Amino acid sequence: MGCSQSSAAGSSGPLTGVxxxxxxxxxxxxxxxxxxxEEFWDTAPYYGGNEECWAALKSAVEAPSRSAANDILLAAAITVPSGVLTESYDRLGxxxxIPLYCLKEPSNMVS
Structure with a gap:
C-alpha cells in the first residue's frame, strides 16, 4: 500500500486542513x-492500533509547527486523508x- 496523498495547493505533507x-x-x-x-493519550493504545503510531500521533499533535507535525507523520508512514488529525491511517490501513479536544481548545473555555 502506498503512502501517496493529495494535498491542497501550497501544502506539503499529510496535514493540510483546518x-x-x-x-x-x-x-x-x-x-x-x-x-x-492526558486520559485520552493514556488509554488510546488499548483500543487497538500500533503503540508506535499512537506515540507518533501524539508527537504530531504536540509538535511546535505544522511542518514538524508533517515530518513526524511522514516518517511514521501515517496518512491523513482529510488533512486533519481527527482520522488517520497507518501503513497497514x-x-x-483523535477527538477534537486533543487538537484544539473548545470555544467555551473558561479561566
Whole structure:
C-alpha cells in the first residue's frame, strides 16, 4: 500500500486542513482540558492500533509547527486523508481517531 496523498495547493505533507471549532458540553478550564487529553493519550493504545503510531500521533499533535507535525507523520508512514488529525491511517490501513479536544481548545473555555 502506498503512502501517496493529495494535498491542497501550497501544502506539503499529510496535514493540510483546518481543525474545526468545537464546543464542549460543559464549559471547561485549561486544567479540565489537560486532564481529558492526558486520559485520552493514556488509554488510546488499548483500543487497538500500533503503540508506535499512537506515540507518533501524539508527537504530531504536540509538535511546535505544522511542518514538524508533517515530518513526524511522514516518517511514521501515517496518512491523513482529510488533512486533519481527527482520522488517520497507518501503513497497514488501521484507522486512528483523535477527538477534537486533543487538537484544539473548545470555544467555551473558561479561566
Amino acid at each position: 481543525v474545526p471549532k468545537w464546543k464542549s458540553d460543559e464549559p471547561m478550564t485549561k486544567d479540565d482540558l489537560a486532564r481529558k487529553r 488501521y484507522k486512528y481517531e
